[in-house]
Amino acid sequence: MKKNKRFLYLLSLGHLMTDVNQGLLPIFLPIYKEVLGLSFTAAGLVSLMSFISSSVIQPLFGFWSDRRASRWLIPAGCLVAALGMALAGWAPNYVALVASVFLSGLGVAAYHPEASKTAHYLSDQHRATSMAVFSVGGNLGFALGPVVAAWLLAHGGLKASPLLVIPAGLLSLLLWSQLPSLGRAVAGPYSGEEEAALSGEPSEAKDSNFKALLLLLVIVVIRSWLQAGLTNYIPFYYINYLQGDPSYSSMLLTVFLLAGALGTLVGGRIADRWGCKNMILVSLALMVPIVLLFPHTGGPWLFVLLALGGFTLVSTFAPTIVLAQNLMPGHVGMASGLIMGFAIGTGGIGLVIIGAVADALGVPAALASMALIPALGFALTLFLPDDARERRLSQAL
Structure with missing residues (x-):
């Protein structure tokens, strides 16, 4: 049980690191607009692409996660979310900016379903409490995004955005190193026990x-x-x-x-x-x-x-x-x-x-x-x- 709690805290930390990147965009977007000479419509399209890749596409990653154990999406999603925003800071043109923001959103979309599913299987009878531990990381990350953005802008401007990859990369390596232990902790549910139970429902x-x-x-x-x-x-x-x-x-x-x-x-x-x-x-x-x-x-x-x-x-x-x-x-x-x-x-x-x-x-x-x-x-x-x-x-x- 103590090991499961440690895994939950680690997943929550990854959630924080991933969602910080979503909180950066509202602060960075006015800067992108000035640097690249964008219209308000073009700037709005950047936000739309972020929304599509991070939110609308997310159920597809959930479908993939249910079809096969894809725990590697946890470290990969965390890293890609930061990598996309790092590249966006150096985007030479509008197309590169949209592509970079879209890539960051894909990382966000990849992380959430697999990590949330894993947190679900790590919980005991107190599932809402366990999910809260996992979820609070994301809420904190989104809230801290503007603070991180302000710090980066004060220490090099948009060109400082590659600094995001350093903590995200280190955490992704830690998450990757824990995947074997994490797999053993959730081996039962991933073997299809709940799917079998579902097939027997009227x-x-x-x-x-x-x-x-x-x-x-x-x-x-x-x-x-x-x-x-x-x-x-x-x-x-x-x-x-x-x-x-x-x-x-x-x-x-x-x-x-x-x-x-x-x-x-x-x-x-x-x-x-x-x-x-x-x-x-x-x-x-x-x-x-x-x-x-x-x-x-x-x-x-x-x-x-x-x-x-x-x-x-x-x-x-x-x-x-x-x-x-x-x-x-x-x-x-x-x-x-x-x-x-x-x-x-x-x-x-x-x-x-x-x-x-x-x-x-x-x-x-x-x-x-x-x-x-x-x-x-x-x-x-x-x-x-009435649950x-x-x-x-x-x-x-």
Whole structure:
């Protein structure tokens, strides 16, 4: 068990190293725009290519992971994610920039399903807690990305980006050296035991799981819309609407993201006691008043409110992954890719709707409208299967 925990911490560290590269792009993109003389449309296409390679493609890596043991994707994904961003800093033209960013996204997409699947098999009965340990690395990495980007820009600019390969390369070597031991730790599940169990399920149970999975995907998309909306409109509200200090807005956003990372850890533990569905319900219910209070709160209480919001919203990160994996017991890699890649990645689509509201009615109205998002998510979550009840029944048997 202690060895399994060590492996979980190592996978979480790899998750951090991989997702730092996703957090770099929003800071580097304005620099790329100036250096290469890009239009806003061309710069937006760079972000789109990153989204496609890191999120949309991710379920395909999950499908591959389920078809065959591909643990080598763990160190390879970590290294490629950093290599792509390192090459992007030296890109001589637009095509090279897009190709480099796309390559980095492929590394992100390769790492998540296989590493999440491995974390799933390393867990004991406390699956949400184990998944939270793995997930918090990614949330921290994304939150620290802007900090790393600022440090690189202050120590050589974009040309310093190859420095990213040094820690990623060392960690990838460590991950590679642990693959044999990791393979022995998860040998049973990888031999097809869960696939065999799935094949014996009645067709009615499979249909029920499929419907529940589709519903869960919609709920995760809704949660991601809210997270993307708050992440983007906190700066808009204080910089563009209130004409505030950008550094103050940056501090607010950092508090929100770091509190979310802490919420990931705590949320997993709570979900193992309450059940994943109950955890999601409570989180979404609390987000409604938090969102409504945000424009009416100031001073130190604003930091408290944002910390509470980030903690509450992101606390459902691990429980949603565990629910998906439980609904697809023979396709854990695919379940991970669908939740961590496709469903979470589509959160950016909701920004288009929120942006339309902001253009028509103003930023405060756009913020107030976001309260409808968790309310809708709460209503849909009521129809998810009660995993806490099912677990109690299985323990009683």
